[in-house]
Amino acid sequence: MVRFRIDGVLQHAGNLVKTFYxxxxxxxxxxxxxxxxxxxxxQDGSIRHVKQGQVTDLRISIIPTLEGEKVVMRVLTxxxxxxxxxSLGLSPEHEELVRTxxxxxxxxxxxxxPTGSGKxxxxxxxxxxxxxxxxxxxxxxxxxxxxxxxxxxxxxxxRTELTFARGLxxxxxxxxxxxxxxxxxxxxTAVIAVNAALxxxxxxxxxxxxxxxxxxxxxxxxxxxxxxxxxxxxIVIAQRLxxxxxxxxKVKYTLRSKELxxxxxxxxxxLNSRDVTLFKGEGCQACSGTGYKGRTAIYExxxxxxxxxxxxxxxxxxxxxxxxxxxxxxxxxxxxxxxxIQEGQTxxxxxxxxxxxxxxx
Numbered sequence: 001m002v003r004f005r006i007d008g009v010l011q012h013a014g015n016l017v018k019t020f021y022x023x024x025x026x027x028x029x030x031x032x033x034x035x036x037x038x039x040x041x042x043q044d045g046s047i048r049h050v051k052q053g054q055v056t057d058l059r060i061s062i063i064p065t066l067e068g069e070k071v072v073m074r075v076l077t078x079x080x081x082x083x084x085x086x087s088l089g090l091s092p093e094h095e096e097l098v099r100t101x102x103x104x105x106x107x108x109x110x111x112x113x114p115t116g117s118g119k120x121x122x123x124x125x126x127x128x129x130x131x132x133x134x135x136x137x138x139x140x141x142x143x144x145x146x147x148x149x150x151x152x153x154x155x156x157x158x159r160t161e162l163t164f165a166r167g168l169x170x171x172x173x174x175x176x177x178x179x180x181x182x183x184x185x186x187x188x189t190a191v192i193a194v195n196a197a198l199x200x201x202x203x204x205x206x207x208x209x210x211x212x213x214x215x216x217x218x219x220x221x222x223x224x225x226x227x228x229x230x231x232x233x234x235i236v237i238a239q240r241l242x243x244x245x246x247x248x249x250k251v252k253y254t255l256r257s258k259e260l261x262x263x264x265x266x267x268x269x270x271l272n273s274r275d276v277t278l279f280k281g282e283g284c285q286a287c288s289g290t291g292y293k294g295r296t297a298i299y300e301x302x303x304x305x306x307x308x309x310x311x312x313x314x315x316x317x318x319x320x321x322x323x324x325x326x327x328x329x330x331x332x333x334x335x336x337x338x339x340x341i342q343e344g345q346t347x348x349x350x351x352x353x354x355x356x357x358x359x360x361x
Contacts, residue, residue, distance in 0.1 A: 001014075001015050001016075002014050002015065002016060006288070006290075007244075007290075007292055007293070007294065007295050008116070008241055008295060008354075009290075011288075021068065025062075025068075025069055025071065028060060028062075028071055029045075029062070031047045032045030032046060032047050032058075032060040033045055034062065039064060039069060040064050041064065042061070042063045042064070043061075044059075044060065044061050044062075044143075046059055046060060046143055047060060047073075056075060056076070057075075057076040057145075058074065058075060058076070059074040059076065059145075060072075060073055076146065083121060083124075083125055084128070085098060085099070085126070085129070088118070088121065088122060088296070088297050089296035089297040089298065089299070089340070090297075090299060091299070091336065091339070094301050094336075097303055098237065098301070099129065101234040102126050102129055102130060102202070104202060104234060105177075105200070105202065106198070106199070106200050106201055106202055106232075107197055107203070107232055107234040108193065108194065108197040108202075108205070108232045108233050108234060109126065109202070109203070109204045109205075109234055109235055110205060110207050110215055110233065110235070110236045110237065111123050111204075111206050111207070111237045111238075111239065112206065112207045112208065112209040112211070112212060112214075112215045112236060112238050112239075113206075113208075113209070113238055113239045114208065114210075114240075115208075116241070117240050117241055118239055118241050118297050119239065120141075120145050120146070120182070120206060122237060122297070123180060123204045123205075124146050124148070126204060127139075127148060127151065127178070127180060127204070128148070131148060131150055131151060132150075133150065135177045135178060136152075136174075136175065136176045136177045137150070137151045137152065137177065137178040137180070138151070138152040138153075138171050138176045138178075138179055138180075139151060139152070139153050139154065139180035139182070140154040140156060140164060140168060140171060140179075140181055140182060141153065141154070141156065141180070141181075141182030142155070142164070142182050142183070143155060143156075154167050154171070163189075164181060164183070164184075164186075164189045165186070165188040165189045168181060168189060168192045168193060168196065171196075172192070172196050172199075172201070176201055177201065177202065178201065178202045178203075178204070179193075179196060179201050179202070179203045179204070180203075180204045180205065181193055181203065181204070181206075182205070182206065183205065183206050183208075184205050184206070184207045184219075187222045187223040190219060190222050190223065190224050191224060193205055194225075194228045194229060194232050195228070197232040197233075198228060203232075207219070209238070210238075211300060211322075211332075211333065212236040212237065212238035212302040212322075212325070212330075213318040213319070213321040213322035213325060214318040214321075215236050215238070216229070216233070216236065216302075216312060216316070216318070216321050217315075217316065217317060217318050217321065220312075220315055226312055226313050226314075226315060227313060229312055230304070230308075230309040230310075230312040230313055231309070233304045234304055235302065235303050236302045237300075238299065238300040238301070238302075238333060239297045239299050239300070239333075240297065240298050240333055240337075240355055241295045241296070241297055241298075241354070242295060242297075242337060242340070242346045242350050242351060242353075242354055242355075243290075243292035243293075243294070243295055243346060243350050244292060244293060244294040244295060244296050244346055245280060245291065245293075245344065245345065245346060245347060246281040246283075246284065246286060246290070246291055246292055246293040247293070248284050248286040248287065249282040249283060249284035249291065250279055250280070250281055250344070251279065251280060251282055252277055252278070252279055253277070253279070253280060254276070254277055254278075255277075255278050255348075278341060278342075278344070278348070279344040279347070280347050292350070296345055296346070298333050298336040298337040298351070298355060299333070299336050300330070300331065300332050300333040300336065302322075302325040302330055303325075303328065303330070305328060307324060308321075308324055308325070308328075311324050333355045334351070334356060334357045337354075338351065
């Protein structure tokens with residue numbers, strides 16, 4: 001069975017005759033430089049495909065299942081490197097917070113969210129702002145997703161024991177100005193990253209966390225010293241991707257207050273519990289009848305102020321972190337999504353698919 005994940009949602013594309021299965025699997029393995037005689041272990045690789053001058057990088061993941069080996073290909077295209085902070089979906093206020101943090105000579109910028117939420121793309125947009133011949137930028141990733149001219153990219157390689165922690169320790173010795181760590185996965189990497197950010201480097205990294213407020217207690221739980229984290233962390237960016245309404249079949253409609261409350265009580269509260277004019281896609285050939293085409297991001301950003309630093313020293317819960325951030329003007333993922341609904345970029349159904357209101361919302 002072949003399925004395409006289009007704008008984040010799986011869609012059935014068809015089935016291949018089983019007799020072709022082995023040949024297709026071997027072809028993928030050969031192009032990705034993987035072992036063709038290995039059928040009981042997981043394998044990861046990459047393929048670079050060039051057609052009519054356009055370069056497309058494919059990340060390949062193969063795992064053994066009871067029915068045979070399952071192949072997943074993640075498509076990474078070159079055009080993403082041209083994305084700017086403004087084109088990602090950041091509000092002017094959020095963009096200003098990110099730019100201010102990026103201008104600092106040292107500190108840590110964290111992007112958090114689940115796999116496939118656009119964290120790396122956001123951080124690469126920050127790198128594009130910083131990238132110039134006078135700045136030494138080094139990244140260590142698994143795998144390297146995008147390649148920027150003038151940036152030193154390092155690929156994690158378990159076979160040579162080049163892990164995030166070991167690579168990061170070596171990078172620090174090369175006097176970098178900016179370091180991007182693909183992901184903080186363990187205590188050792190977290191501690192080295194925080195110390196690098198403390199001793200004169202601007203460090204960018206991703207971290208798996210449901211929201212911005214949860215990232216701080218999780219880092220503390222991993223063994224990061226509270227006083228070090230408080231001294232280095234600048235901002236935490238949480239994000240999700242939502243599908244955009246197809247511009248070819250976009251129409252206005254009036255949503256009654258009762259209908260709105262039935263969809264989401266929190267949404268009804270934010271939209272003032274009244275009849276509202278919203279937008280949706282009717283479905284057309286351009287969007288394959290889905291009513292959506294393309295994606296944008298919704299954001300939640302917590303800025304580490306002096307008051308937040310004092311709170312971090314007390315090993316706070318995520319609820320305490322969010323209460324402090326809320327007092328200082330932070331908005332939730334859900335609120336940012338509601339703004340995009342009112343602007344006609346996405347729909348209530350799409351927002352509630354990827355995000356939910358916080359207790360404070």
